[in-house]
Amino acid sequence: MxxxxxxxxxxxxxxxxxxxxxxxxxxxxxxxxxxxxxxxxxxxxxxxxxxxxVSPGWFDSSVCIGEPGYEERETIKNGLLVAAKSGFTAIAVNPNTYPVTDSNSSVSYLINKAQNNAVSLYPIGSLTRNGEGVDLAELFDMTKAGAIAFGDYQHAISNPNLLKIALQYTQSFDGLVLSFPQENDLVIKGMANEGEIAIKLGLKGIPALAEHLQIARDLYILEYTGGKLHIPTISTAQSVALIKEAKAKGLDVTCSVAMANIYYTDSELEEFDTRYKVLPPLRNETDRKALIAGLKDGTIDMVTSDHNPLDIEQKKLEFDHAKFGTIAQEATLGALLTLVTERQAIHLLTAGRSRFTGEKAKIVVGExxxxxxxxxxxTSTFTKENILSKSKNAAFLGAKxxxxxxxxxxxxxxxxx
Missing domain, CATH: 2.30.40.10 (Urease, subunit C, domain 1)
Structure with missing residues (x-):
């Protein structure tokens, strides 16, 4: 070439x-x-x-690909093509497959299946066996196979001792632990941000407090154990404040925000459109503005598409029964540029690579x-013709x-x- x-x-x-x-x-x-x-x-x-x-290649820190097990949602081959045409040269793939990515062989399968593609696929291994949140998975074995981090996608670590042990154990091989920011006992069957919109629509709420308590707990544990912690997809103003304080203390913590949470608010739920049912839920305008401010001042380290293809049987349902998630890679650049400058966007779309892989893409002669x-x-409007994914659950349809x-x-x- x-x-x-x-x-x-x-x-x-x-x-x-x-x-x-x-x-x-x-x-x-x-x-x-x-x-x-x-x-x-x-x-x-x-x-x-x-x-x-031209910028260094972008890295997406949270991508779901159905294969293996859910190929009707997305295949590895097409998922990597979607990433490429959306501007990403590398993606971190969540372990919400079947079987769950929780072993050396399951990590190797993903890497081997993705060979010879323009986009590099980096597996995130499940932190716990079968993603059940009970026992730690074989973290070191997965590291040797090529896993770059460990977390149970959109499942919080309920047991604080499990997180403590994970942070202590992974220090022996410089591993990165992901902890989804949600206190489950405060959520139960929550569907949307707890607030005026949820009350008006009669939807069970997911309180911001559930996120704050989990993050505060995790940061206390990190301060006690040491180690490397990444908090994926925060969604509230108080979460930004908590992480900013932790960084000021010198804790080794990073965080990301999903594109949907900085572009939309819970007002989009007025028509019960399940395309906007995401986790963490869309919050209010105060939270959205605080997230954008956190991007600009460096508290939030990276933006992710949190791309989650789901088939029509899982999204075209009553709001209570639909699954959480939206595809977003195809719209990520265009949506982000409406909020920040191109230089800020490049930083937010490339910072994940060094945190997750220890490497940094550079445009240098000889490399x-x-x-x-x-x-x-x-400018443009995102339409169905812009969807490249096999699944069509796109919250960004109609977005400017x-x-x-x-x-x-x-x-x-x-x-x-």
């Missing part, structure tokens, strides 16, 4: 050309030249888009190309978006959007 990208704004703080308009040449997947102007050579592909920006191509110009993904170059492949 030989490519010349021309007149592109390069945004990578590790590069001397950061912020400059340059040409980039890639040969056999390796960046060979970066200069203000490069002459064409025989046999190379020319890429030249209007208002083109393999791992880049995302996009523009921050232009900004910018556009042009594609990615990674693993010696160019995937155009």
């Amino acid at each position: 030989n490519i010349r990208i021309t007149q592109v704004t390069l945004l990578d703080e590790s590069n001397d050309h950061h912020g400059s308009v340059v040409d980039i040449r890639i040969k056999d997947g390796i960046i060979t030249d970066i200069a203000p102007k490069l002459n064409a050579t025989k046999g190379e592909q020319h890429i030249d888009f209007e208002n083109l920006i 393999p190309a791992n880049i995302t191509l996009f523009t921050a110009k232009g 978006l900004k910018g556009k993904v042009y594609g990615i170059i990674a693993n010696n492949q160019y995937i155009a959007s």
Whole structure:
């Protein structure tokens, strides 16, 4: 694969050309030249888009792919193509498969199945056996197979001693523990944010307190044990404050926010549309604004699509019976650019890689190309034609978006959007 990208704004703080308009040449997947102007050579592909920006490849820290077990929702092959066309060169895949990703062999299956793709797949191993929240899974064995973190997707760790042991044990191999922020005993059969909207609609509430108590507990345990903790998809103003305080203490904690929670509020539930039934639930405008402020001041480390394909039998139901989740990768850039600048967006879409993998994508001569191509110009409306996933449970249908993904170059492949 030989490519010349021309007149592109390069945004990578590790590069001397950061912020400059340059040409980039890639040969056999390796960046060979970066200069203000490069002459064409025989046999190379020319890429030249209007208002083109190139950044280090994006990393999505929370993605669900049905395979194995739920291929009707999404397959690994198509899931990686969706990620590529949405601008991501790597994704962390949640263990909510069947069987649950809780062993060396199940981690190896995912990695082997994803080989030879432009997008790199990194498995998140289940923290507990079968994701049941009782006994720790074989964490070290999964690490040796390629798992990059451990957590039970959208299932809180109810037993505080289990979290304590996990944080202590994973220190021996620098493992990252994920703890979903929800105190289950305060939620029971909650469907939506506890507040005026839920009361008006007659829906059982999920109180913000359930998130605050769990995060406070987890941070106390982290302070006691040490270790590395990641709190996925926070959703409230108080959660931002708690994590900001913990970071000020020097605790090794990071957090993410799902794209839906910074774009929408619980007012979207007025029509009982199950596309907006997500977990954590959409909160109020005060919480949404606090989350955006947390992104801008660095308290929230990364944005995730929290992409969760679900088939029609699980979403086109009465609100109480529908499952939580939305697909979101296809709309992530466009929605995020309506809230932050392109440079902030790049940071929020790349920060997860170093936290989860210990690596950082750089646009450097002599290194393999791992880049995302996009523009921050232009507006559009997200429609059914923009859905690339097998499942169609998209909360972002009708959303007003900004910018556009042009594609990615990674693993010696160019995937155009």
